[in-house]
Amino acid sequence: MSIKKTYVTTVKPFELSQKEKLGEKWLLLESDSDCSVFLSWHWIGNWLDLVTDKLFLVEAYRDDQVVGLGFFVEKTRKIFGCFTVKQWWLHRTGDQQQDQIWVEYNDFLLDESCSVVVREEMVKAVADFDPSVKEVIIGLSASEKLDFFTESFAKLNFLATTAVETNGYLASLSCINGDYLNKTLSKNTRLQISRSKKILQSQGQLSFEVFSSPQKLVELYPKIASIHIDKWQATNEGSGFSNPLFEDFHQSMALNNTNNMVQIAVLTLNEAELGYLVNFVYNNKVYFYLSALQKSSDNKIKIGLTLHSEAMKHYAELGIESYDFLGGEARYKKSLSNEKSRLEMKCFYRNEFILRFESQLKKFKMRTIQIFTKYLK
Missing domain, CATH: 3.40.630.30 (Gcn5-related N-acetyltransferase (GNAT))
Structure with missing residues:
Protein backbone atom coordinates (compact mmCIF):
# COMPACT_ATOMS: atom_id res chain seq x y z
CA MET A 1 0.00 0.00 0.00
CA GLY A 168 21.29 28.67 -26.36
CA TYR A 169 24.48 26.87 -27.38
CA LEU A 170 26.39 24.23 -25.46
CA ALA A 171 29.42 22.02 -26.00
CA SER A 172 29.00 18.59 -24.48
CA LEU A 173 32.52 17.61 -23.44
CA SER A 174 31.89 14.32 -21.69
CA CYS A 175 30.91 12.32 -24.78
CA ILE A 176 34.09 13.07 -26.76
CA ASN A 177 36.65 11.35 -24.51
CA GLY A 178 38.70 14.50 -24.05
CA ASP A 179 39.27 15.20 -27.77
CA TYR A 180 36.44 17.65 -28.33
CA LEU A 181 38.16 20.01 -30.77
CA ASN A 182 39.24 17.34 -33.25
CA LYS A 183 36.16 15.12 -33.05
CA THR A 184 33.40 17.74 -33.07
CA LEU A 185 34.44 21.02 -34.66
CA SER A 186 34.23 21.59 -38.40
CA LYS A 187 37.38 21.52 -40.50
CA ASN A 188 37.10 25.27 -41.11
CA THR A 189 36.80 26.08 -37.39
CA ARG A 190 39.76 23.85 -36.53
CA LEU A 191 41.78 25.55 -39.27
CA GLN A 192 40.97 29.03 -37.94
CA ILE A 193 41.96 28.06 -34.40
CA SER A 194 45.15 26.30 -35.49
CA ARG A 195 46.22 29.17 -37.77
CA SER A 196 45.49 31.79 -35.11
CA LYS A 197 47.46 29.90 -32.48
CA LYS A 198 50.45 29.39 -34.80
CA ILE A 199 50.60 33.09 -35.69
CA LEU A 200 50.47 34.08 -32.03
CA GLN A 201 53.13 31.52 -31.07
CA SER A 202 55.39 32.85 -33.83
CA GLN A 203 55.30 36.22 -32.06
CA GLY A 204 56.54 34.92 -28.71
CA GLN A 205 55.46 33.01 -25.62
CA LEU A 206 51.73 32.22 -25.69
CA SER A 207 50.25 31.03 -22.41
CA PHE A 208 46.84 30.14 -20.99
CA GLU A 209 45.90 30.25 -17.30
CA VAL A 210 42.76 29.98 -15.20
CA PHE A 211 42.44 31.94 -11.96
CA SER A 212 39.94 31.56 -9.12
CA SER A 213 41.50 33.13 -6.02
CA PRO A 214 39.49 36.14 -4.79
CA GLN A 215 42.58 38.37 -4.78
CA LYS A 216 43.40 37.58 -8.43
CA LEU A 217 39.78 37.90 -9.58
CA VAL A 218 39.49 41.35 -8.03
CA GLU A 219 42.78 42.31 -9.68
CA LEU A 220 41.59 41.18 -13.13
CA TYR A 221 38.10 42.70 -13.11
CA PRO A 222 39.19 46.34 -13.74
CA LYS A 223 41.17 45.19 -16.80
CA ILE A 224 38.15 43.26 -18.06
CA ALA A 225 35.87 46.22 -17.38
CA SER A 226 38.02 48.62 -19.39
CA ILE A 227 37.92 46.44 -22.53
CA HIS A 228 34.25 45.53 -22.06
CA ILE A 229 33.13 49.15 -21.67
CA ASP A 230 35.12 50.20 -24.73
CA LYS A 231 33.34 47.57 -26.84
CA TRP A 232 29.78 47.86 -25.52
CA GLN A 233 29.31 51.45 -24.32
CA ALA A 234 27.82 52.64 -27.63
CA THR A 235 25.21 49.85 -27.79
CA ASN A 236 21.63 49.97 -26.47
CA GLU A 237 22.43 47.59 -23.62
CA GLY A 238 25.78 49.15 -22.76
CA SER A 239 28.40 47.41 -20.66
CA GLY A 240 27.40 45.98 -17.32
CA PHE A 241 30.64 47.35 -15.93
CA SER A 242 29.23 50.87 -16.36
CA ASN A 243 26.49 49.84 -13.93
CA PRO A 244 27.53 50.04 -10.22
CA LEU A 245 24.98 47.35 -9.27
CA PHE A 246 26.49 44.94 -11.82
CA GLU A 247 30.01 45.70 -10.58
CA ASP A 248 29.07 45.30 -6.91
CA PHE A 249 27.35 41.98 -7.61
CA HIS A 250 30.37 40.48 -9.36
CA GLN A 251 32.83 41.89 -6.84
CA SER A 252 30.83 40.16 -4.12
CA MET A 253 30.72 36.91 -6.11
CA ALA A 254 34.51 37.08 -6.51
CA LEU A 255 35.35 37.99 -2.91
CA ASN A 256 33.22 35.14 -1.56
CA ASN A 257 34.19 32.63 -4.22
CA THR A 258 32.56 29.49 -2.86
CA ASN A 259 34.13 26.29 -4.25
CA ASN A 260 36.04 28.34 -6.85
CA MET A 261 32.80 28.88 -8.74
CA VAL A 262 34.01 32.08 -10.43
CA GLN A 263 36.95 31.43 -12.74
CA ILE A 264 38.69 33.78 -15.16
CA ALA A 265 40.64 32.34 -18.07
CA VAL A 266 43.44 34.53 -19.46
CA LEU A 267 45.35 34.27 -22.74
CA THR A 268 48.75 35.98 -22.59
CA LEU A 269 51.40 36.74 -25.23
CA ASN A 270 54.83 37.80 -23.94
CA GLU A 271 53.24 38.84 -20.62
CA ALA A 272 50.66 41.02 -22.43
CA GLU A 273 47.12 39.86 -21.67
CA LEU A 274 45.15 39.40 -24.91
CA GLY A 275 41.80 38.25 -23.61
CA TYR A 276 39.71 37.14 -20.67
CA LEU A 277 36.77 34.77 -20.16
CA VAL A 278 34.62 34.99 -17.04
CA ASN A 279 33.20 31.54 -16.37
CA PHE A 280 31.10 29.98 -13.63
CA VAL A 281 31.93 26.37 -12.76
CA TYR A 282 29.13 24.57 -10.96
CA ASN A 283 27.99 20.95 -10.67
CA ASN A 284 30.68 19.82 -13.12
CA LYS A 285 29.46 22.28 -15.77
CA VAL A 286 31.02 25.47 -17.10
CA TYR A 287 28.85 28.50 -17.84
CA PHE A 288 30.58 31.08 -20.04
CA TYR A 289 29.35 34.45 -18.79
CA LEU A 290 31.30 37.17 -20.62
CA SER A 291 34.53 37.92 -22.43
CA ALA A 292 36.86 40.88 -22.89
CA LEU A 293 39.18 40.63 -25.89
CA GLN A 294 41.91 42.91 -27.16
CA LYS A 295 41.58 43.95 -30.80
CA SER A 296 43.96 42.55 -33.42
CA SER A 297 44.86 44.21 -36.71
CA ASP A 298 45.44 40.77 -38.26
CA ASN A 299 42.09 39.21 -39.18
CA LYS A 300 43.69 35.76 -39.14
CA ILE A 301 44.26 36.09 -35.41
CA LYS A 302 41.09 34.94 -33.63
CA ILE A 303 41.68 35.75 -29.98
CA GLY A 304 38.18 34.70 -28.93
CA LEU A 305 38.23 31.35 -30.74
CA THR A 306 41.76 30.65 -29.51
CA LEU A 307 40.89 31.48 -25.91
CA HIS A 308 37.65 29.47 -25.91
CA SER A 309 39.36 26.46 -27.49
CA GLU A 310 42.07 26.53 -24.81
CA ALA A 311 39.44 26.84 -22.08
CA MET A 312 37.38 23.97 -23.47
CA LYS A 313 40.46 21.77 -23.71
CA HIS A 314 41.39 22.69 -20.12
CA TYR A 315 37.96 21.85 -18.73
CA ALA A 316 37.60 18.67 -20.80
CA GLU A 317 40.88 17.40 -19.32
CA LEU A 318 39.45 18.06 -15.85
CA GLY A 319 36.47 15.85 -16.66
CA ILE A 320 33.96 18.70 -16.90
CA GLU A 321 30.65 17.59 -18.43
CA SER A 322 29.77 20.62 -20.57
CA TYR A 323 30.77 24.12 -21.63
CA ASP A 324 27.66 26.28 -21.90
CA PHE A 325 27.76 29.44 -24.03
CA LEU A 326 24.31 30.43 -22.68
CA GLY A 327 21.74 32.35 -24.71
CA GLY A 328 22.25 34.67 -27.65
CA GLU A 329 23.21 34.39 -31.28
CA ALA A 330 26.88 34.59 -32.23
CA ARG A 331 28.89 32.86 -34.93
CA TYR A 332 31.55 31.62 -32.51
CA LYS A 333 28.89 29.92 -30.36
CA LYS A 334 27.57 28.01 -33.37
CA SER A 335 31.11 27.10 -34.44
CA LEU A 336 32.23 25.78 -31.05
CA SER A 337 29.07 24.03 -29.81
CA ASN A 338 27.47 20.68 -30.58
CA GLU A 339 24.07 21.24 -28.94
CA LYS A 340 21.41 23.89 -29.47
CA SER A 341 18.42 24.67 -27.26
CA ARG A 342 15.59 27.17 -27.01
Whole structure:
Protein backbone atom coordinates (compact mmCIF):
# COMPACT_ATOMS: atom_id res chain seq x y z
CA MET A 1 0.00 0.00 0.00
CA SER A 2 1.52 3.32 -1.10
CA ILE A 3 1.41 6.30 1.23
CA LYS A 4 0.23 9.53 -0.39
CA LYS A 5 2.65 12.41 0.02
CA THR A 6 1.28 15.63 1.48
CA TYR A 7 2.47 18.93 0.01
CA VAL A 8 2.11 22.27 1.76
CA THR A 9 3.04 25.49 -0.07
CA THR A 10 3.22 28.96 1.44
CA VAL A 11 3.81 32.46 0.07
CA LYS A 12 4.93 35.25 2.37
CA PRO A 13 6.83 38.56 2.35
CA PHE A 14 10.58 38.22 2.80
CA GLU A 15 12.94 40.55 4.66
CA LEU A 16 16.72 40.55 4.24
CA SER A 17 17.07 40.02 7.99
CA GLN A 18 15.88 36.44 7.29
CA LYS A 19 18.58 35.82 4.70
CA GLU A 20 21.05 33.84 6.83
CA LYS A 21 18.45 31.38 8.08
CA LEU A 22 16.93 31.01 4.60
CA GLY A 23 20.42 30.42 3.17
CA GLU A 24 20.81 27.28 5.26
CA LYS A 25 17.49 25.98 3.97
CA TRP A 26 18.36 26.89 0.37
CA LEU A 27 21.73 25.12 0.52
CA LEU A 28 20.09 21.99 1.93
CA LEU A 29 17.59 21.86 -0.93
CA GLU A 30 20.27 22.80 -3.48
CA SER A 31 22.06 19.54 -2.67
CA ASP A 32 18.94 17.60 -3.77
CA SER A 33 18.36 19.72 -6.87
CA ASP A 34 19.62 19.52 -10.44
CA CYS A 35 19.77 23.30 -10.77
CA SER A 36 22.02 25.63 -12.74
CA VAL A 37 24.52 28.09 -11.30
CA PHE A 38 21.83 30.80 -11.49
CA LEU A 39 19.82 29.04 -8.77
CA SER A 40 22.81 28.35 -6.53
CA TRP A 41 22.83 30.16 -3.18
CA HIS A 42 26.08 31.82 -4.22
CA TRP A 43 24.17 33.57 -7.03
CA ILE A 44 20.79 34.03 -5.31
CA GLY A 45 22.28 35.20 -2.02
CA ASN A 46 24.24 37.95 -3.75
CA TRP A 47 21.25 38.85 -5.94
CA LEU A 48 19.04 39.39 -2.89
CA ASP A 49 21.39 42.15 -1.72
CA LEU A 50 20.65 44.32 -4.75
CA VAL A 51 16.84 43.98 -4.71
CA THR A 52 15.07 47.15 -3.56
CA ASP A 53 11.40 46.29 -4.21
CA LYS A 54 9.08 43.99 -2.26
CA LEU A 55 10.24 40.39 -2.06
CA PHE A 56 8.06 37.32 -1.61
CA LEU A 57 9.28 33.84 -0.73
CA VAL A 58 7.47 30.73 -1.99
CA GLU A 59 8.17 27.56 0.01
CA ALA A 60 6.95 24.03 -0.65
CA TYR A 61 7.15 21.18 1.84
CA ARG A 62 6.54 17.46 1.53
CA ASP A 63 5.92 15.85 4.89
CA ASP A 64 7.79 18.70 6.64
CA GLN A 65 10.78 18.49 4.27
CA VAL A 66 11.49 21.51 2.05
CA VAL A 67 11.18 20.53 -1.63
CA GLY A 68 10.69 23.88 -3.36
CA LEU A 69 11.89 27.48 -2.94
CA GLY A 70 11.66 30.62 -5.04
CA PHE A 71 11.68 34.41 -4.82
CA PHE A 72 9.39 36.86 -6.56
CA VAL A 73 9.91 40.62 -6.78
CA GLU A 74 6.81 42.81 -6.99
CA LYS A 75 6.67 45.54 -9.61
CA THR A 76 3.96 47.69 -11.20
CA ARG A 77 3.54 49.03 -14.72
CA LYS A 78 0.97 51.13 -16.56
CA ILE A 79 -1.25 50.01 -19.44
CA PHE A 80 -2.14 52.83 -21.86
CA GLY A 81 -0.66 55.23 -19.33
CA CYS A 82 -3.51 54.92 -16.85
CA PHE A 83 -4.25 51.33 -15.75
CA THR A 84 -1.86 50.01 -13.08
CA VAL A 85 -0.84 46.36 -13.36
CA LYS A 86 0.92 44.53 -10.54
CA GLN A 87 3.61 42.08 -11.67
CA TRP A 88 5.66 39.37 -9.99
CA TRP A 89 9.10 38.53 -11.43
CA LEU A 90 10.80 35.22 -10.61
CA HIS A 91 14.42 35.82 -9.53
CA ARG A 92 14.40 39.08 -11.47
CA THR A 93 13.23 42.58 -10.58
CA GLY A 94 11.81 44.11 -13.76
CA ASP A 95 14.38 46.89 -13.38
CA GLN A 96 16.92 47.06 -16.21
CA GLN A 97 19.80 48.19 -13.98
CA GLN A 98 19.23 45.43 -11.44
CA ASP A 99 18.53 42.77 -14.06
CA GLN A 100 21.66 43.48 -16.10
CA ILE A 101 23.41 40.69 -14.21
CA TRP A 102 21.09 38.48 -16.31
CA VAL A 103 19.75 35.16 -15.06
CA GLU A 104 19.27 32.15 -17.34
CA TYR A 105 17.82 28.66 -16.75
CA ASN A 106 15.41 30.36 -14.37
CA ASP A 107 13.07 28.13 -12.37
CA PHE A 108 12.08 27.36 -8.81
CA LEU A 109 14.72 25.54 -6.78
CA LEU A 110 13.21 22.06 -6.65
CA ASP A 111 13.90 18.65 -5.18
CA GLU A 112 14.63 16.64 -8.33
CA SER A 113 12.65 13.62 -7.07
CA CYS A 114 9.33 15.52 -7.19
CA SER A 115 10.04 18.60 -9.32
CA VAL A 116 7.02 18.41 -11.66
CA VAL A 117 4.44 18.07 -8.88
CA VAL A 118 6.06 20.69 -6.66
CA ARG A 119 6.40 23.24 -9.47
CA GLU A 120 2.67 22.97 -10.15
CA GLU A 121 1.85 23.32 -6.44
CA MET A 122 4.01 26.45 -6.23
CA VAL A 123 2.39 27.99 -9.32
CA LYS A 124 -1.05 27.44 -7.79
CA ALA A 125 0.05 29.02 -4.51
CA VAL A 126 1.36 32.09 -6.35
CA ALA A 127 -1.85 32.46 -8.38
CA ASP A 128 -4.05 32.15 -5.27
CA PHE A 129 -1.99 34.34 -2.95
CA ASP A 130 -2.94 37.77 -4.29
CA PRO A 131 -5.58 38.16 -7.04
CA SER A 132 -4.37 41.74 -7.60
CA VAL A 133 -1.15 40.33 -9.09
CA LYS A 134 -2.09 40.25 -12.76
CA GLU A 135 1.17 39.16 -14.40
CA VAL A 136 3.88 36.64 -13.50
CA ILE A 137 7.10 36.86 -15.53
CA ILE A 138 9.41 33.84 -15.71
CA GLY A 139 12.63 33.46 -17.68
CA LEU A 140 15.04 33.30 -19.29
CA SER A 141 14.35 29.57 -19.02
CA ALA A 142 14.82 26.43 -21.06
CA SER A 143 11.71 26.00 -23.20
CA GLU A 144 11.07 22.47 -21.93
CA LYS A 145 11.01 23.75 -18.33
CA LEU A 146 8.89 26.75 -19.25
CA ASP A 147 6.35 24.37 -20.82
CA PHE A 148 5.63 23.02 -17.31
CA PHE A 149 4.84 26.56 -16.14
CA THR A 150 2.63 27.13 -19.19
CA GLU A 151 0.61 23.98 -18.46
CA SER A 152 0.27 24.83 -14.77
CA PHE A 153 -0.83 28.42 -15.36
CA ALA A 154 -3.24 27.36 -18.12
CA LYS A 155 -5.08 25.13 -15.62
CA LEU A 156 -5.65 28.29 -13.56
CA ASN A 157 -7.08 30.22 -16.54
CA PHE A 158 -3.94 32.27 -17.15
CA LEU A 159 -2.88 33.22 -20.66
CA ALA A 160 0.71 33.58 -21.83
CA THR A 161 2.79 35.69 -24.15
CA THR A 162 6.46 35.34 -25.05
CA ALA A 163 8.55 38.37 -24.07
CA VAL A 164 12.00 37.11 -25.11
CA GLU A 165 13.16 34.11 -27.11
CA THR A 166 16.61 33.11 -28.26
CA ASN A 167 18.82 30.10 -28.83
CA GLY A 168 21.29 28.67 -26.36
CA TYR A 169 24.48 26.87 -27.38
CA LEU A 170 26.39 24.23 -25.46
CA ALA A 171 29.42 22.02 -26.00
CA SER A 172 29.00 18.59 -24.48
CA LEU A 173 32.52 17.61 -23.44
CA SER A 174 31.89 14.32 -21.69
CA CYS A 175 30.91 12.32 -24.78
CA ILE A 176 34.09 13.07 -26.76
CA ASN A 177 36.65 11.35 -24.51
CA GLY A 178 38.70 14.50 -24.05
CA ASP A 179 39.27 15.20 -27.77
CA TYR A 180 36.44 17.65 -28.33
CA LEU A 181 38.16 20.01 -30.77
CA ASN A 182 39.24 17.34 -33.25
CA LYS A 183 36.16 15.12 -33.05
CA THR A 184 33.40 17.74 -33.07
CA LEU A 185 34.44 21.02 -34.66
CA SER A 186 34.23 21.59 -38.40
CA LYS A 187 37.38 21.52 -40.50
CA ASN A 188 37.10 25.27 -41.11
CA THR A 189 36.80 26.08 -37.39
CA ARG A 190 39.76 23.85 -36.53
CA LEU A 191 41.78 25.55 -39.27
CA GLN A 192 40.97 29.03 -37.94
CA ILE A 193 41.96 28.06 -34.40
CA SER A 194 45.15 26.30 -35.49
CA ARG A 195 46.22 29.17 -37.77
CA SER A 196 45.49 31.79 -35.11
CA LYS A 197 47.46 29.90 -32.48
CA LYS A 198 50.45 29.39 -34.80
CA ILE A 199 50.60 33.09 -35.69
CA LEU A 200 50.47 34.08 -32.03
CA GLN A 201 53.13 31.52 -31.07
CA SER A 202 55.39 32.85 -33.83
CA GLN A 203 55.30 36.22 -32.06
CA GLY A 204 56.54 34.92 -28.71
CA GLN A 205 55.46 33.01 -25.62
CA LEU A 206 51.73 32.22 -25.69
CA SER A 207 50.25 31.03 -22.41
CA PHE A 208 46.84 30.14 -20.99
CA GLU A 209 45.90 30.25 -17.30
CA VAL A 210 42.76 29.98 -15.20
CA PHE A 211 42.44 31.94 -11.96
CA SER A 212 39.94 31.56 -9.12
CA SER A 213 41.50 33.13 -6.02
CA PRO A 214 39.49 36.14 -4.79
CA GLN A 215 42.58 38.37 -4.78
CA LYS A 216 43.40 37.58 -8.43
CA LEU A 217 39.78 37.90 -9.58
CA VAL A 218 39.49 41.35 -8.03
CA GLU A 219 42.78 42.31 -9.68
CA LEU A 220 41.59 41.18 -13.13
CA TYR A 221 38.10 42.70 -13.11
CA PRO A 222 39.19 46.34 -13.74
CA LYS A 223 41.17 45.19 -16.80
CA ILE A 224 38.15 43.26 -18.06
CA ALA A 225 35.87 46.22 -17.38
CA SER A 226 38.02 48.62 -19.39
CA ILE A 227 37.92 46.44 -22.53
CA HIS A 228 34.25 45.53 -22.06
CA ILE A 229 33.13 49.15 -21.67
CA ASP A 230 35.12 50.20 -24.73
CA LYS A 231 33.34 47.57 -26.84
CA TRP A 232 29.78 47.86 -25.52
CA GLN A 233 29.31 51.45 -24.32
CA ALA A 234 27.82 52.64 -27.63
CA THR A 235 25.21 49.85 -27.79
CA ASN A 236 21.63 49.97 -26.47
CA GLU A 237 22.43 47.59 -23.62
CA GLY A 238 25.78 49.15 -22.76
CA SER A 239 28.40 47.41 -20.66
CA GLY A 240 27.40 45.98 -17.32
CA PHE A 241 30.64 47.35 -15.93
CA SER A 242 29.23 50.87 -16.36
CA ASN A 243 26.49 49.84 -13.93
CA PRO A 244 27.53 50.04 -10.22
CA LEU A 245 24.98 47.35 -9.27
CA PHE A 246 26.49 44.94 -11.82
CA GLU A 247 30.01 45.70 -10.58
CA ASP A 248 29.07 45.30 -6.91
CA PHE A 249 27.35 41.98 -7.61
CA HIS A 250 30.37 40.48 -9.36
CA GLN A 251 32.83 41.89 -6.84
CA SER A 252 30.83 40.16 -4.12
CA MET A 253 30.72 36.91 -6.11
CA ALA A 254 34.51 37.08 -6.51
CA LEU A 255 35.35 37.99 -2.91
CA ASN A 256 33.22 35.14 -1.56
CA ASN A 257 34.19 32.63 -4.22
CA THR A 258 32.56 29.49 -2.86
CA ASN A 259 34.13 26.29 -4.25
CA ASN A 260 36.04 28.34 -6.85
CA MET A 261 32.80 28.88 -8.74
CA VAL A 262 34.01 32.08 -10.43
CA GLN A 263 36.95 31.43 -12.74
CA ILE A 264 38.69 33.78 -15.16
CA ALA A 265 40.64 32.34 -18.07
CA VAL A 266 43.44 34.53 -19.46
CA LEU A 267 45.35 34.27 -22.74
CA THR A 268 48.75 35.98 -22.59
CA LEU A 269 51.40 36.74 -25.23
CA ASN A 270 54.83 37.80 -23.94
CA GLU A 271 53.24 38.84 -20.62
CA ALA A 272 50.66 41.02 -22.43
CA GLU A 273 47.12 39.86 -21.67
CA LEU A 274 45.15 39.40 -24.91
CA GLY A 275 41.80 38.25 -23.61
CA TYR A 276 39.71 37.14 -20.67
CA LEU A 277 36.77 34.77 -20.16
CA VAL A 278 34.62 34.99 -17.04
CA ASN A 279 33.20 31.54 -16.37
CA PHE A 280 31.10 29.98 -13.63
CA VAL A 281 31.93 26.37 -12.76
CA TYR A 282 29.13 24.57 -10.96
CA ASN A 283 27.99 20.95 -10.67
CA ASN A 284 30.68 19.82 -13.12
CA LYS A 285 29.46 22.28 -15.77
CA VAL A 286 31.02 25.47 -17.10
CA TYR A 287 28.85 28.50 -17.84
CA PHE A 288 30.58 31.08 -20.04
CA TYR A 289 29.35 34.45 -18.79
CA LEU A 290 31.30 37.17 -20.62
CA SER A 291 34.53 37.92 -22.43
CA ALA A 292 36.86 40.88 -22.89
CA LEU A 293 39.18 40.63 -25.89
CA GLN A 294 41.91 42.91 -27.16
CA LYS A 295 41.58 43.95 -30.80
CA SER A 296 43.96 42.55 -33.42
CA SER A 297 44.86 44.21 -36.71
CA ASP A 298 45.44 40.77 -38.26
CA ASN A 299 42.09 39.21 -39.18
CA LYS A 300 43.69 35.76 -39.14
CA ILE A 301 44.26 36.09 -35.41
CA LYS A 302 41.09 34.94 -33.63
CA ILE A 303 41.68 35.75 -29.98
CA GLY A 304 38.18 34.70 -28.93
CA LEU A 305 38.23 31.35 -30.74
CA THR A 306 41.76 30.65 -29.51
CA LEU A 307 40.89 31.48 -25.91
CA HIS A 308 37.65 29.47 -25.91
CA SER A 309 39.36 26.46 -27.49
CA GLU A 310 42.07 26.53 -24.81
CA ALA A 311 39.44 26.84 -22.08
CA MET A 312 37.38 23.97 -23.47
CA LYS A 313 40.46 21.77 -23.71
CA HIS A 314 41.39 22.69 -20.12
CA TYR A 315 37.96 21.85 -18.73
CA ALA A 316 37.60 18.67 -20.80
CA GLU A 317 40.88 17.40 -19.32
CA LEU A 318 39.45 18.06 -15.85
CA GLY A 319 36.47 15.85 -16.66
CA ILE A 320 33.96 18.70 -16.90
CA GLU A 321 30.65 17.59 -18.43
CA SER A 322 29.77 20.62 -20.57
CA TYR A 323 30.77 24.12 -21.63
CA ASP A 324 27.66 26.28 -21.90
CA PHE A 325 27.76 29.44 -24.03
CA LEU A 326 24.31 30.43 -22.68
CA GLY A 327 21.74 32.35 -24.71
CA GLY A 328 22.25 34.67 -27.65
CA GLU A 329 23.21 34.39 -31.28
CA ALA A 330 26.88 34.59 -32.23
CA ARG A 331 28.89 32.86 -34.93
CA TYR A 332 31.55 31.62 -32.51
CA LYS A 333 28.89 29.92 -30.36
CA LYS A 334 27.57 28.01 -33.37
CA SER A 335 31.11 27.10 -34.44
CA LEU A 336 32.23 25.78 -31.05
CA SER A 337 29.07 24.03 -29.81
CA ASN A 338 27.47 20.68 -30.58
CA GLU A 339 24.07 21.24 -28.94
CA LYS A 340 21.41 23.89 -29.47
CA SER A 341 18.42 24.67 -27.26
CA ARG A 342 15.59 27.17 -27.01
CA LEU A 343 15.43 29.76 -24.21
CA GLU A 344 12.41 31.94 -23.49
CA MET A 345 10.94 34.46 -21.11
CA LYS A 346 7.16 34.40 -20.77
CA CYS A 347 4.59 36.62 -19.15
CA PHE A 348 1.67 34.68 -17.67
CA TYR A 349 -1.35 36.93 -17.19
CA ARG A 350 -4.86 36.61 -15.83
CA ASN A 351 -7.61 36.17 -18.38
CA GLU A 352 -9.01 39.70 -18.07
CA PHE A 353 -10.28 42.03 -20.80
CA ILE A 354 -7.74 44.85 -20.47
CA LEU A 355 -4.79 42.43 -20.57
CA ARG A 356 -6.22 40.47 -23.51
CA PHE A 357 -6.89 43.72 -25.38
CA GLU A 358 -3.33 44.95 -24.84
CA SER A 359 -1.94 41.60 -26.00
CA GLN A 360 -4.01 41.70 -29.19
CA LEU A 361 -2.85 45.25 -29.93
CA LYS A 362 0.78 44.19 -29.56
CA LYS A 363 0.26 41.25 -31.92
CA PHE A 364 -1.47 43.51 -34.45
CA LYS A 365 1.41 45.99 -34.26
CA MET A 366 3.98 43.24 -34.82
CA ARG A 367 2.09 41.81 -37.81
CA THR A 368 1.77 45.29 -39.33
CA ILE A 369 5.50 45.91 -38.96
CA GLN A 370 6.28 42.53 -40.55
CA ILE A 371 3.98 43.25 -43.51
CA PHE A 372 5.47 46.70 -44.14
CA THR A 373 9.02 45.37 -43.74
CA LYS A 374 8.32 42.64 -46.29
CA TYR A 375 6.68 45.15 -48.65
CA LEU A 376 9.60 47.60 -48.43
CA LYS A 377 12.05 44.85 -49.35
